[in-house]
Amino acid sequence: MTQTIGIIGSGLVGGAVARLAVDAGYRVVLSNSRGPETIAHLIAELGPLARAGTVDEAIAAGDIVALPLPLANFEALPADKLAGKVVIDQTNYYPEFWRNTELDNAELTSSELVQRHLRGSLVVKALHNLDWNHMYSNARPKGDPGRTTMPIAGNDAAAKERVTQFLEAVGYDVVDAGPLAESWRIEPETPIYFWPYAPAVPDGLTADEQKSAYLGHPVPPVSPDAARKMIDSAVRTSPVGGTLAAMPPAHVAIFMDLASGNTVQK
Numbered sequence: 001m002t003q004t005i006g007i008i009g010s011g012l013v014g015g016a017v018a019r020l021a022v023d024a025g026y027r028v029v030l031s032n033s034r035g036p037e038t039i040a041h042l043i044a045e046l047g048p049l050a051r052a053g054t055v056d057e058a059i060a061a062g063d064i065v066a067l068p069l070p071l072a073n074f075e076a077l078p079a080d081k082l083a084g085k086v087v088i089d090q091t092n093y094y095p096e097f098w099r100n101t102e103l104d105n106a107e108l109t110s111s112e113l114v115q116r117h118l119r120g121s122l123v124v125k126a127l128h129n130l131d132w133n134h135m136y137s138n139a140r141p142k143g144d145p146g147r148t149t150m151p152i153a154g155n156d157a158a159a160k161e162r163v164t165q166f167l168e169a170v171g172y173d174v175v176d177a178g179p180l181a182e183s184w185r186i187e188p189e190t191p192i193y194f195w196p197y198a199p200a201v202p203d204g205l206t207a208d209e210q211k212s213a214y215l216g217h218p219v220p221p222v223s224p225d226a227a228r229k230m231i232d233s234a235v236r237t238s239p240v241g242g243t244l245a246a247m248p249p250a251h252v253a254i255f256m257d258l259a260s261g262n263t264v265q266k
């Protein structure tokens, strides 16, 4: 039977996950904070496997539920309705936008924080460590020499297997980084975060050329062995969390362009 991915968040990342999923033959139910009618254009673009719904409808329909929404909003997620669901945590901690003392003190990882709120859910951290553009454009079918590898982390083996099957179907090999307590190994500022999935942008380009190169240049794949080495070599960051200053500059520039209503030509 065709599986359905419920998606809570229909922005940059929510759109990328939806595109990956429908391309692989999954149904998707996309939701956001403003209501289903606000994403009619995205649903039309995604085609007949996609529909818009409320958050509750996305949860009810989802065999897996993805969370591409700001970490700052995790407590708005309805834990009772998500109980029993396999949940993909795509959030990341950026203290310049939102601060949490327990995270700052490294008392738990951001995905443990999400799991603690979603007490009855099976949280798997995944599809959080690359730009929304590359999340879609880096995907390759099994056996393709350009296929790259994604890390996941989670406390439940069966849930991790479900998410692994999903990632493999949409275009990625997968390595297991361990339980959520170890998910700091794949958080912002670690070796496997963002940079391995982004193309090298040559020096000497104008700002617009840099953005085009970032979007258009091919990205060498990360092998499962290389992913494993990056995970194993990670050091827990202090202070905790990511910064925009440590992101690929073209990612930040494209993000800022979108926020101000500009578009980027590939």
Ligand SMILES: NC(=O)c1ccc[n+]([C@@H]2O[C@H](COP(=O)([O-])OP(=O)(O)OC[C@H]3O[C@@H](n4cnc5c(N)ncnc54)[C@H](OP(=O)(O)O)[C@@H]3O)[C@@H](O)[C@H]2O)c1
Binding pocket: 008, 009, 010, 011, 012, 013, 014, 031, 032, 033, 034, 035, 055, 067, 068, 069, 070, 071, 073, 076, 077, 090, 091, 092, 093, 127, 128, 129, 130, 131, 132, 133
């Ligand atoms: N941008 C990236 O390249 C990237 C890559 C990897 C991971 N991430 C992570 O992915 C998450 C989303 O990033 P994004 O760039 O896609 O953000 P975005 O474009 O701002 O989209 C966020 C979405 O979350 C929805 N939302 C917010 N609060 C909600 C709530 N309480 N209930 C339902 N929906 C809610 C928003 O709804 P409305 O549309 O109604 O406002 C919006 O659709 C963040 O945690 C980010 O750290 C981002």
